[in-house]
Amino acid sequence: MISTTLGSLGRPVLQAIAAVGRVALFAAQVLGHLLRPPFYLRELGVSLLQIGWFSLPVVGLTAIFTGGALALQIYAGGSRFNAESVVPSIVAIGMTRELGPVLGGLMVAARVASSIAAEIGTMKVTEQIDALVTLSTNPLKYLAVPRVVAATLAMPVLVATGDAIGIMGGWLVGTTRLDFNSAAYLKNTVDFLQGWDVGSGLVKGAVFGFIVALMGCYHGMNSARGAQGVGAATKSAVVSASVLILAANYVLTEVFFSS
Amino acid sequence: MIELTDVQKRFGGNRVLQGVNLSIASGTSMVIIGGSGTGKSVLLKCILGLVRPDSGTITLDGQDVTSGDRDAFLARFGMLFQGGALFDSLRVWENVAFRLVRGAKALPKAQAREVAVEKLRRVGLKPEVADLFPAELSGGMQKRVGLARAIAAEPEIIFFDEPTTGLDPIMAGVINDLIREIVVEMGATAMTITHDMSSVRAIADNVAMLHGGVIRWTGPVGEMDATPDAYVQQFIHGRADGPIESVR
Numbered sequence: 368m369i370s371t372t373l374g375s376l377g378r379p380v381l382q383a384i385a386a387v388g389r390v391a392l393f394a395a396q397v398l399g400h401l402l403r404p405p406f407y408l409r410e411l412g413v414s415l416l417q418i419g420w421f422s423l424p425v426v427g428l429t430a431i432f433t434g435g436a437l438a439l440q441i442y443a444g445g446s447r448f449n450a451e452s453v454v455p456s457i458v459a460i461g462m463t464r465e466l467g468p469v470l471g472g473l474m475v476a477a478r479v480a481s482s483i484a485a486e487i488g489t490m491k492v493t494e495q496i497d498a499l500v501t502l503s504t505n506p507l508k509y510l511a512v513p514r515v516v517a518a519t520l521a522m523p524v525l526v527a528t529g530d531a532i533g534i535m536g537g538w539l540v541g542t543t544r545l546d547f548n549s550a551a552y553l554k555n556t557v558d559f560l561q562g563w564d565v566g567s568g569l570v571k572g573a574v575f576g577f578i579v580a581l582m583g584c585y586h587g588m589n590s591a592r593g594a595q596g597v598g599a600a601t602k603s604a605v606v607s608a609s610v611l612i613l614a615a616n617y618v619l620t621e622v623f624f625s626s
Numbered sequence: 627m628i629e630l631t632d633v634q635k636r637f638g639g640n641r642v643l644q645g646v647n648l649s650i651a652s653g654t655s656m657v658i659i660g661g662s663g664t665g666k667s668v669l670l671k672c673i674l675g676l677v678r679p680d681s682g683t684i685t686l687d688g689q690d691v692t693s694g695d696r697d698a699f700l701a702r703f704g705m706l707f708q709g710g711a712l713f714d715s716l717r718v719w720e721n722v723a724f725r726l727v728r729g730a731k732a733l734p735k736a737q738a739r740e741v742a743v744e745k746l747r748r749v750g751l752k753p754e755v756a757d758l759f760p761a762e763l764s765g766g767m768q769k770r771v772g773l774a775r776a777i778a779a780e781p782e783i784i785f786f787d788e789p790t791t792g793l794d795p796i797m798a799g800v801i802n803d804l805i806r807e808i809v810v811e812m813g814a815t816a817m818t819i820t821h822d823m824s825s826v827r828a829i830a831d832n833v834a835m836l837h838g839g840v841i842r843w844t845g846p847v848g849e850m851d852a853t854p855d856a857y858v859q860q861f862i863h864g865r866a867d868g869p870i871e872s873v874r
Binding site for chain 1: 671674675676696697700701703704705707708709711712713714715724725728729775
């Protein structure tokens, strides 16, 4: 009875530890290939386009609505303390430090991790990955490394763009709905914002980009056979990338701002 | 010469290969027959190193396939996969020239494309096909592109995994004839997996039957019909009655 209970408790813990170990080994293998030739620049270029450029609309739309909603909430909350004037500065800090990178990361996780996992998973079940091996090409180097590098490079750019659009969303709502003076709103934003507010968000973006592509590639490469296997890999990629982004965000915020 | 000695492989509790012994002489065409799920593809993947055997040895010209330079080893092989396994994101000519534009002996892009178009012509496809994507081709055309990719670098050894599965009889005949022509023309060693008896007769110099995880019978294709082995006879005549269970 006791051993059965302990067993049922211990089994998922051991499975979780084993999964963490497998992901860590996969990440180490990807990083190990970063500086060793051959380099697949064409694949890197295609990945930059697909992960970076084609994610711009979803990141931009997320940012503009978030910036607008944030301005409304801060105004409503601030009015309880006669502190409505903090709207521009809090919108700027909120977007650059937290909401830009986190919401951008989650949206890219939904869009990119799923597509990477589905693509690589399909390649696995249709023997395209075996074909790569028989053509003397390392699948990890050809498929995973360009995607991980591209996502790590593209995410900070997406975050910076999202930050700017989010702040503009706040400005739009502030000037059209909350009676802020346009020039004063922008001056307040620029004066209050510090370099590290933006820089920390960009670092977070790079980490989140790495996580998104790593999870997409890992789950794709380990996809089970059949449509159900690819579907499960896709779902696992999005869920694990999203959870890891939120966890990494807490850790990075602790490291950057706890003092 | 490819030589397999007591090769064993299990997946969980399923012992797929239970001690396979087989020799394939250089320049000959060996066809492996056997029912679905008997481990034919696993055997082929063990030779290529895509699946690691649990025990036994596999040698190529006397050298263990798990030792030595892996890229140099794989460069000696071409493979036609059952479903073609063409890369969806690449154009047809880029699929065919995949190996040619990579590695130490990489050709310039234009030259690789010329070679690819020539190989496509060799398998009966027009140059216009070169710029299409695999999804734009029929199943038979995809098989031919896969065949062109397998022979593009003129390998010494070519593997064909169920080359006619899913094709109509006419297209299957075309693919069989192509494989035979190419193997003879290139002087390559060929190993084909199939349960299509018309493919066996068209492609094989020698035949081996895999059943129960071991090679049940092997010999020249000309002796296949006359063998008294009840397993082979049941298989080649497609009978439901016999030592092979029809429900597996």
